[in-house]
Amino acid sequence: NFATEPSDSSRVVAYDQNLRTQWFPRYRGPGVSVYWHVEEKSMCIYSQVNAPNSSEVAAMLHGLLNHDTDKEIDRNYVDTHGQSTVGFAFCHLLGFELLPRFKNIQSQKLYKVSTTDCYENLSPVIAKRAINWDLIKRQYNDATALRVNTADTEAILKQFSKNSSHPTFLAFQELGKVIKTMCLCDYLASEQLRKEIHSGLNTVESWHSASDFIFYGQGGEIRRNELEEQEVAMLSLQLIQNCIIYINTLIIQQLLSEDEWKDRLDEEDYRALTPMIYSHINPYGEFHLDMDKRMPI
Numbered sequence: 145n146f147a148t149e150p151s152d153s154s155r156v157v158a159y160d161q162n163l164r165t166q167w168f169p170r171y172r173g174p175g176v177s178v179y180w181h182v183e184e185k186s187m188c189i190y191s192q193v194n195a196p197n198s199s200e201v202a203a204m205l206h207g208l209l210n211h212d213t214d215k216e217i218d219r220n221y222v223d224t225h226g227q228s229t230v231g232f233a234f235c236h237l238l239g240f241e242l243l244p245r246f247k248n249i250q251s252q253k254l255y256k257v258s259t260t261d262c263y264e265n266l267s268p269v270i271a272k273r274a275i276n277w278d279l280i281k282r283q284y285n286d287a288t289a290l291r292v293n294t295a296d297t298e299a300i301l302k303q304f305s306k307n308s309s310h311p312t313f314l315a316f317q318e319l320g321k322v323i324k325t326m327c328l329c330d331y332l333a334s335e336q337l338r339k340e341i342h343s344g345l346n347t348v349e350s351w352h353s354a355s356d357f358i359f360y361g362q363g364g365e366i367r368r369n370e371l372e373e374q375e376v377a378m379l380s381l382q383l384i385q386n387c388i389i390y391i392n393t394l395i396i397q398q399l400l401s402e403d404e405w406k407d408r409l410d411e412e413d414y415r416a417l418t419p420m421i422y423s424h425i426n427p428y429g430e431f432h433l434d435m436d437k438r439m440p441i
Contacts, residue, residue, distance in 0.1 A: 147183055147184060147215040147216070147217055147218070148183075148184050148217070148218070148219040148220070148221070148344060149181055149182060149183040149184060149189070149217050149219075149220055149221070149344075150182055150184075150220070150221035150222070150344040150345050150347050150348040151179065151180060151181045151182070151203075151204050151207060151208075151220060151221070151222055151226065151348065152179070152180060152222065152223055152226060152345070152348045152349070152352070153177045153178060153179045153180070153194075153200055153203070153226075154177070154178050154180065154352045154355065155168055155170075155171055155175045155176075155177060155178075155196070156175055156176055156177075156178055156359075156364070156365075156366055156378070157173060157174065157175045157363070157364060157365040157366070158174060158175050158176045158365065158366040158367075158374060159174075159365075159366065159367055159368065159369045160174035161369045162369040162370070162371060162374075163195075163371070164176055164193065164194070164195050164371055164374065165195075165369075166195050166196045166197060167196075168196055175196065176193050176194065176195065176196065176366065176374060177193075177194045177195065177196045177198065177203075178191060178192070178193055178194075178378050179191065179192045179194060179200065179203040179204070179207065180348060180351055180352075180382075181207040181208070181211060182347055182348045182351045183213075183215070183217075184344065184347065185389075185419070186347055186350070186351070186389050186418060186419050186420045187386055187389050187390075188351065188382050188385060188386055189207075189211045189212070189213050189215075190207040190210065190211040190212070191207075191378055191379065191382050192206065192207060193371075193374050193375050193378050199301055200222075200225060200226045201226070201227070201228050201230065201231035201234070201301065202301045204220065204222060204226060204231070205231075205234055205235070205238065205301075208220060208235075208238070208240055209238070217240060218239070218240060218241060219240070219241045219243055220235070220240055220241070220242055220243065221243050221244070221245070221340075221341050221344035221345050221348075222242065222243070222244045222245075222345075223244065223245055223247070223345060224244060224245060224246060224247040224248065226244060227242060227244035228320070229317050229320035229321055229324055230301075230313070230316045230317055230320050231320065232319075232320040232321075232323040232324045232327065233287075233316040233317070233319040233320035233323060234301075234316070234320075235323075236319065236320075236323045237287060237288065237319075242323075242327070243327065243331075243337070243340075243341050243344075244327075244341070245338075245341050245342060245345055246328070246331060249328070249331070249332075252269070252324075252328055253269060253270065253271040254266065254269050254270055254271065254325045254328060254329070255270075255271045255273075255274065255275050255321045255322065255325045256270060256271070256274040256275070257274060257275060258274050259273070259274045261274070271321075275318055275321060275322055276318050277318075279311070279314060279315050279318050280315050280318050280319055282311070282315070283311055283312045283314075283315030283316075284315075286312045286315075287312060287315055287316060287319065347418075347420070350418065350420040351385065351420065354385055354388070354420060354422050355381060355385065357422050357425075357427065358381060358384055358385060358388075358422070358427060359381050360427060366378075388419075388422065388425070389419045389420065390419075392419035392420075392421055393419045396417060396419060
């Protein structure tokens, strides 16, 4: 039962008297990074609260490996900052296809299989050197430890962040360049793939929008320093949003069962249907005031 999912992070303002909250230069304030895994039908299957400077690649892989569903994720959509050369290698070895949306695609480079290969018409986008296959072969056993689960993904990424000259890390980079080159070729050649990635990332962007709509209390700020309480706050938000998705799905199914709506919708209308809607929800409650009666103050 294979499935695709987009994943992305969002920033949430939080108290800063703890080890997780850090300063966001972009937003000029303290906060935490929440990494969301939202499957293609808009249901969030995993979330993580991390420090802003933590690796998004590590968060992505952690969610892909530890989500509590019976689905096997085979394709993962990410934005430009959610991918890296090493990330391509890790995903490949773990059996996932990493599909990013390349924002700065004009600056990307393609790597040749051999130094003897010649692509004159593509010379501006071809890297100066070819793939170092010997390095990949020499480190093959250590690299494939990921696939057979004899090494923890996050532990390896943390170790590599301290020693980027490690031979196994360099082999991961070489393998990542191979997979990334293949991905870039597919991305440039297939309009359908670009639409698929864009559509998937729209799903997680809609999730972010709904999160801002729901998580409005206290200015949308996590006002607790305990790490566990921060996670409880985000898990509660995830639960509420998933409940909204479920209820909206039931409403849409009920409407589509009626002949009137079934005949009025065309193929494009069906494609645009999503349970990630909230304009019909009142998050503030209702206040009934009787202007003819004095309030018991």
